Amino acid sequence: MSARGTILLVDDEKEIIQLMDIYLKNEGYKLLKAADGLEALELLGRHQVDLIILDVMMPRMDGIEACMKIRESKNMPIIMLSAKGQDMDKIAGLSIGADDYVTKPFNPLELVARVKSQLRRYQQLSGPQRQDENEIVIEELVINISTHTVTVEGQEVQLTPREFAILKLLAINRGIVLSMERIYQEVWNEPFMESKNTVMVHIRKIREKIEKDNQNPRYIKTVWGIGYKIDRL
Known part of the structure; x- marks a missing residue:
């Protein structure tokens, strides 16, 4: 793991992947990239991940289904991305286990700030109490x-x-x-x-x-x- 942590970015839009690759690496994070939920689950099986940025609309397996699968065994922070900005869409994302919800288009600096906030909160809550992996x-x-x-x-x-x-x-x-x-x-x-x-x-x-x-x-x-x-x- 890098000094700041490892982030898994799951999105089928190459422009977003490339943009966030620059911003997150500038902040010292290691970035893993996936184009859909199935690829994300495969990467999670092979790598230690500290936070996931997960798009809702993707081929093969969308973000909602992927989030539900991830929550069966993982509890790292998940930030959902979606072009849908309605309150009910946000509630749906948060109700299945997401920790935050960002509507597209977004300011990359705002997303980086939310990443930092979620990681800081997660580390404060889980750090002292997590005595071992079991x-x-x-x-x-x-x-x-x-x-x-x-x-x-x-x-x-x-x-x-x-x-x-x-x-x-x-x-x-x-x-x-x-x-x-x-x-x-x-x-x-x-x-x-x-x-x-x-x-x-x-x-x-x-x-x-x-x-x-x-x-x-x-x-x-x-x-x-x-x-x-x-x-x-």
Whole structure:
């Protein structure tokens, strides 16, 4: 990684790639470039990336789908680019896990400033708490992926394998509302088949073990009519 960090720029417009290549490199960042979401995912599998600038409209895999895929396992900042400036388009981008939204055409200096702001915020929030690559730390909740252990305020709690899988899924996708259908399909690895009660029962059991007040949960929040989420810090 370079002194300032590595940025993945995903856009099928060569002019934007060339323009931001100049501005970002002048600021000391290393730049990786992709023309669509599939190429971006391939690069993420081979490189350590600190921030992603992701265009919405692209061939093969667009930015919305790419952002959702990235958020399944990564939590670095994502800045969305789009020619669509309507509020609902911005809300859609932010609701699937993007951290910021910039409308085209944009001032390159403004985008660089947003890159710096997002990296600074991410490093402040994740730096002191991220003890190793296998731990997810959310306030007093610590999830160790390698040992499949969970502690709350330093006390270990016993979760079943499925309870652990649900908690890990929500923690990895922090800030994103996951439907009961998606939770069931990813944890049980089978079609949903109207299994709402199964997910609800598991969520209730997890809360009983990690929350002090089930009526006002600190970690797993219910988004009525949609699903569950763990808030971003």
